[in-house]
Amino acid sequence: SYVLTQPPSVSVAPGQTARITCGENNVGKSVHWYQQKPGQAPVLVVYDDSDRPSGIPERFSGSNSGNTATLTISRVEAGDEADYYCQVWDMTSDQGVFGGGTKLTVL
Amino acid sequence: QVQLVQSGAEVKKPGSSVKVSCKASGDTFGSYGISWVRQAPGRGLEWMGGIIPLFGPANYAQKFQGRVRITADISTSTAYMDLNSLRSEDTAMYYCARAYSTTGDEYFDSWGQGTLVTVSS
Numbered sequence: 001s002y003v004l005t006q007p008p009s010v011s012v013a014p015g016q017t018a019r020i021t022c023g024e025n026n027v028g029k030s031v032h033w034y035q036q037k038p039g040q041a042p043v044l045v046v047y048d049d050s051d052r053p054s055g056i057p058e059r060f061s062g063s064n065s066g067n068t069a070t071l072t073i074s075r076v077e078a079g080d081e082a083d084y085y086c087q088v089w090d091m092t093s094d095q096g097v098f099g100g101g102t103k104l105t106v107l
Numbered sequence: 108q109v110q111l112v113q114s115g116a117e118v119k120k121p122g123s124s125v126k127v128s129c130k131a132s133g134d135t136f137g138s139y140g141i142s143w144v145r146q147a148p149g150r151g152l153e154w155m156g157g158i159i160p161l162f163g164p165a166n167y168a169q170k171f172q173g174r175v176r177i178t179a180d181i182s183t184s185t186a187y188m189d190l191n192s193l194r195s196e197d198t199a200m201y202y203c204a205r206a207y208s209t210t211g212d213e214y215f216d217s218w219g220q221g222t223l224v225t226v227s228s
Contacts, residue, residue, distance in 0.1 A: 030212035034152070041202055041218040042144075042152065048210060085152050089213040094166050096142060096154035096206070096213065 002090050004099035011105045018073040020102045022086030029088045031069035033062055036101075037082045045084075046071060073104070081106045109134045109205045111219035118225045124191035127222045129203030136184035137161040140206030142215060143177060143188045147199040157206055158186065193226045200224075 005023045012018040022031055030049050034042035044053050046062035049069065059074045073080055086099040114128040129141060142157035156167035160179035167175055176189040186203055201222045204215035 030210055030214075032212075032214035034215070036152075041221055042204075042215070043218070044214060044216050047214045047216070048212065053216060083151075087152075087214065089208070089211070091211055095168055096144075096157070096215075098144075098152040098154060101151040 002088070002093075002095075002097045004086055004088065004097060006084075006086060006099040006102045008100070009103045009105065011107055012073075012076050013107045014076055014078060016076055018076050018080070018104055020071045020073075020084050020086075020104065021068050022070070022099050023068040029090075031062065031064050032087045033060075033071045034085045034087065035080075035082045036085065042085065076104075076106055078106050080104060109139075109217040111203050111205065111217055113201075113203060113219040113222045116223040116225070118227065119193050121194055121226055121228055123193055124189060125193060125224050127188045127190075127201050127203075127224070129186045129188070129219050131184045131186070131205070134205075137179070137181045140213060141177075141179065141186040142204050142206045142213075143175075143186075144202045144204055144215070145199045146202070146221075147196070150199075155188070155201075160186070190224075193224075195226050197224065198226045 033046040035045045036042040045060045049064040050062045061072045083101045085101045110132045112130045137160040140159045143155040158165040158177045165177035179186045203219040205217040206213040207216045
């Protein structure tokens with residue numbers, strides 16, 4: 001089955017840049033990213049590799065190159081501390097696939 | 108923007124079944140997909156299956172094939188997820204989400220608030 005690999009955790013100091021990767025088997029697929037804070041439903045922060053829904057700060061950006069997609073959070077704030085998930089749609093099987101999630105800690 | 112409101116928390120016995128509803132408002136129900144995603148305590152997101160109400164039938168993750176049934180009622184703008192033969196490992200938060208796409212690569216741009224299903228004897 002399809003697998004998306006994310007690092008379990010990323011730590012960054014406030015004001016710095018956080019990068020969260022999502023890798024393997026991405027070639028040809030658009031990658032989407034979600035933020036989930038404790039006790040809340042996920043929120044879409046990046047879709048189609050690099051587009052942002054309305055209301056999502058410009059500090060959140062995405063890229064997808066080769067086998068790895070990256071969510072970049074610039075000028076990290078305490079409120080960005082959350083779990084982040086990448087997701088693709090496997091059109092062969094017509095199914096959604098999520099990465100295992102990355103816990104972002106703001107030091 | 109679509110708003111999705113789910114039914115309330117459930118406590119079920121092992122071996123029984125649960126039906127969770129997801130009522131949509133704010134857009135033309137039926138023309139977009141509704142997926143169900145679950146999250147066990149302390150674990151990640153897991154796609155279970157989805158349906159485009161106007162077109163049907165539902166499509167399911169292999170892990171849940173034969174145990175889950177996803178339906179939709181266009182007249183009430185409501186989607187349903189039925190999970191049977193419940194076991195303790197099914198204890199989780201269950202979310203419905205709108206599946207949207209401009210390229211064929213679907214993503215989930217609106218989510219319900221979640222329904223906690225607890226399976227316990």
